[in-house]
Amino acid sequence: MNLSVRGLNAFHGAAQALFGVDLDLRAGEVLALVGRNGAGKSTLMRAIAGLVRARGSIELDGVQIAGWRADRRARAGIGWVPEDRRVFTQLTVAQNLDVAAAPPRAGLAPWTVARVHALFPELAPLHGRMAGTLSGGEQQMLAIARALTTQPGVILLDEPSEGVAPIVVERLAGAIAALRDEGMAVLLSEQNEALAAPVADRSVSIEDGVVRG
Numbered sequence: 001m002n003l004s005v006r007g008l009n010a011f012h013g014a015a016q017a018l019f020g021v022d023l024d025l026r027a028g029e030v031l032a033l034v035g036r037n038g039a040g041k042s043t044l045m046r047a048i049a050g051l052v053r054a055r056g057s058i059e060l061d062g063v064q065i066a067g068w069r070a071d072r073r074a075r076a077g078i079g080w081v082p083e084d085r086r087v088f089t090q091l092t093v094a095q096n097l098d099v100a101a102a103p104p105r106a107g108l109a110p111w112t113v114a115r116v117h118a119l120f121p122e123l124a125p126l127h128g129r130m131a132g133t134l135s136g137g138e139q140q141m142l143a144i145a146r147a148l149t150t151q152p153g154v155i156l157l158d159e160p161s162e163g164v165a166p167i168v169v170e171r172l173a174g175a176i177a178a179l180r181d182e183g184m185a186v187l188l189s190e191q192n193e194a195l196a197a198p199v200a201d202r203s204v205s206i207e208d209g210v211v212r213g
């Protein structure tokens with residue numbers, strides 16, 4: 001799916017965190033969002049997902065979703081993987097995938113458990129394990145896999161390399177490239193060049209809540 005953001009302002013309480021952000025993301029593209037800690041990367045993703053108070057235009061395949069609640073945006077195709085992953089630690093890997101599962105989306109190949117395992121073969125033998133016992137890298141794969149079972153057309157990945165081993169960063173880069181090649185629109189917030197550089201088709205930088213081309 002295609003995402004178009006125009007003039008987005010976002011707020012934490014009375015404090016404005018984003019100022020007039022414009023962003024275009026197309027199906028089959030990885031756009032890297034680079035910027036220092038506190039620049040506004042997480043706020044932008046959360047504003048797109050509907051989790052931060054914001055004003056402005058957010059169009060998903062030409063449909064204005066800016067006034068919608070987060071759950072409706074998720075059902076419309078916005079997938080979000082938060083920086084802290086938030087896998088359900090007391091559920092198994094299989095249950096984590098199951099709780100989020102949504103019906104297939106018209107025009108997109110469905111993310112079944114088998115397809116998720118093809119993307120992340122590491123998860124297959126772990127299906128009966130409690131998610132809380134997984135390594136940081138395995139939890140990150142599970143968090144992405146769980147977002148995929150919601151059948152997104154756009155996926156927002158907030159610093160997926162944070163706290164994971166370099167070898168896993170390489171794996172994540174490969175998986176993100178595969179998602180892109182299958183037509184996903186990927187917004188990748190990333191400070192780690194090792195992940196962003198090889199997979200990003202384009203990048204934009206964000207500084208003090210302002211996006212620069």
Ligand SMILES: Nc1ncnc2c1ncn2[C@@H]1O[C@H](COP(=O)(O)OP(=O)(O)OP(=O)(O)O)[C@@H](O)[C@H]1O
Binds near residue numbers: 015037040042
């Ligand atoms: N829940 C919150 N309440 C108040 N201010 C917040 C909140 N979350 C973020 N901010 C502020 O909004 C600004 C942008 O933060 P944001 O987390 O979006 O940056 P970031 O680029 O994602 O950085 P990081 O990599 O540290 O997450 C910062 O000034 C931050 O202090």
